[in-house]
Amino acid sequence: MAADEDTGARTPRHDRDQELLTTDFELTLPARAENVAVVRHAFGGLGDALDVPDHALADVKLAVTEACTNVVVHAYPNGDEGPMAVTAGLRDGALTVVVSDAGRGILPRPDSPGLGLGLPLIATLASSLELGTNDREETEVRMTFELDRVPEGDPR
Secondary structure, eight states: OEEOTTTOOEEOSSOOOOOOOOOSEEEEEESOHHHHHHHHHHHHHHHHHTTOOHHHHHHHHHHHHHHHHHIIIIISGGGOOOEEEEEEEEETTEEEEEEEESSSOSOOOTTOSSOSOHHHHHHHHSSEEEEEEOTTSOEEEEEEEETTOOOTTOOO
16 A cells, blocks of 8 residues: 555555445435535434444544545536445444545546645544545545544543
8 A cells, every 4th residue: 555645545556455344334325515414414323323432423524524525526527416425334443434436536636626635634533544446446535433542632
């Protein structure tokens, strides 16, 4: 795997030999702006169901919101609409979230309406971040969050 200089994310050079994600949550919606809020709200419910600590859930929701917003803004050019899939699974105290789309991939975009801070923010919030393609050739952002990690400055 190669590290992305801008985000620190690990990007696979070849097909990944990845562990199968045990899926506790799966949602596929059209990649529209209003559905980013739907996904964020769903993660609030998932966090409650899995008893995710509040500080960790806030990070998860923000990172997932950023990843889904990237799908809406970048994946489907010319106003085309396609799927935005989100899966999540909890294993050994770590929540892995995968946001995928069937769009054009992660490409530089000179006309981007954003500031380009989404992926660096996700890299800061998540314990690990991987960018690549899955076995269906879909763009995939894979984030892992260590749920038992105590935030810096927490007096516990």
